[in-house]
Amino acid sequence: MSISRTQLLQAFDGLLQPERFKDYGPNGLQVEGKAEIQRVVSGVTASRALIEAAIAAQADAIFVHHGLFWRGQDGRITGWMKQRLQLLLVHDINLLAYHLPLDAHADLGNNAQLGRVLGLAADARFGEQDLGCIGPAMFASSQALADHVAQALGRHVTLVQPAGAAAQPIRRVAWCTGGAQGYFESAVAAGADAFITGEISEPQAHLAREMGVSFIAAGHHATERYGAPAVASHVAAQLGLAHQFIEIDNPA
Known part of the structure; x- marks a missing residue:
């Protein structure tokens, strides 16, 4: 046909x-x-x-x-x-x-599909043009979340976490695929305990430590495949x- x-x-x-x-x-x-x-x-x-x-x-x-x-x-x-x-x-x-x-796209798009792969479901949107997703999660720590992301995507991830994060559970996770590191502050404002995207730039490492919210960079291609x-x-x-x-x- x-x-x-x-x-x-x-x-x-x-x-x-x-x-x-x-x-x-x-x-x-x-x-x-x-x-x-x-x-x-x-x-x-x-x-x-x-x-x-x-x-x-x-x-x-x-x-x-x-x-x-x-x-x-x-x-x-x-x-x-x-x-x-x-x-x-x-x-x-x-x-x-x-x-x-x-x-x-709410069901088939990169953000929705990354959420599916990671077992995360969005209950709200944030950021420019409402591209970012945020939803509930149950992880003992940001390291546990980073390990989960690495296993699900089959690759090493970069985790930047604030002091004392090892003892802090993750209950709200925000994510936006690809080069969405600029959405980090919007994710924090939306109530995220951790933010997942593809890339990290120099400023976000400092912001993660200073704002008390963990940042996970899991690869531009890996998050958008x-x-x-x-x-x-x-x-x-x-x-x-x-x-x-x-x-x-x-x-x-």
């Missing part, structure tokens, strides 16, 4: 509602390929490795969280950008990318398309 490119775009737009978000780049169709779609590949980032894997999988469309175009970038088509675009255009593959809309396959699988099933998630390892 095949559908039109327009039908596929309408399905993703209808589900993710990109018009609701002020974002850092264009959401939706970023590179136009063939008009008829039978097979969709999903991945986290539109890297050359993912594009090459999608070509090998005979994909007609690639669905990602991190696309090719971002606000403020150099607009010249040279080097790595030329190589990625050339592969897409030569093989007539559509590239669809959704950034903040994919983070935010669940939304794209969840959304693409849902839409593919709805439209009768073949779907494959392709994991391209990234230690960041």
Whole structure:
């Protein structure tokens, strides 16, 4: 079974509602390929490795969280950008990318799916555009929470905790995937005992120690690898398309 490119775009737009978000780049169709779609590949980032894997999988469309175009970038088509675009255009593959809309979807988005993987359920939202999630938890300490996150994601995590944290239970956990370290103070204001995101910058280590709330950086890619396959699988099933998630390892 095949559908039109327009039908596929309408399905993703209808589900993710990109018009609701002020974002850092264009959401939706970023590179136009063939008009008829039978097979969709999903991945986290539109890297050359993912594009090459999608070509090998005979994909007609690639669905990602991190696309090719971002606000403020150099607009010249040279080097790595030329190589990625050339592969897409030569093989007539559509590239669809959704950034903040994919983070935010209440059931299938990155934040919801990370919560599912970690066994956390949000009962409130916080931060810019209500992207952050916060909910109840039962952990004996921030170290116990960090160990749980590391085991669930299968990777080392960075934990910064205030003095005396070893004796303090964690009852409210806030999280926001990817590079959401700037949401930390909003998480604290929302009542979090600990905050989980992908990255940590220099200021957050000091803030965690001074504000009495633990900070866990679990990897940008590692925290954002669940939304794209969840959304693409849902839409593919709805439209009768073949779907494959392709994991391209990234230690960041």
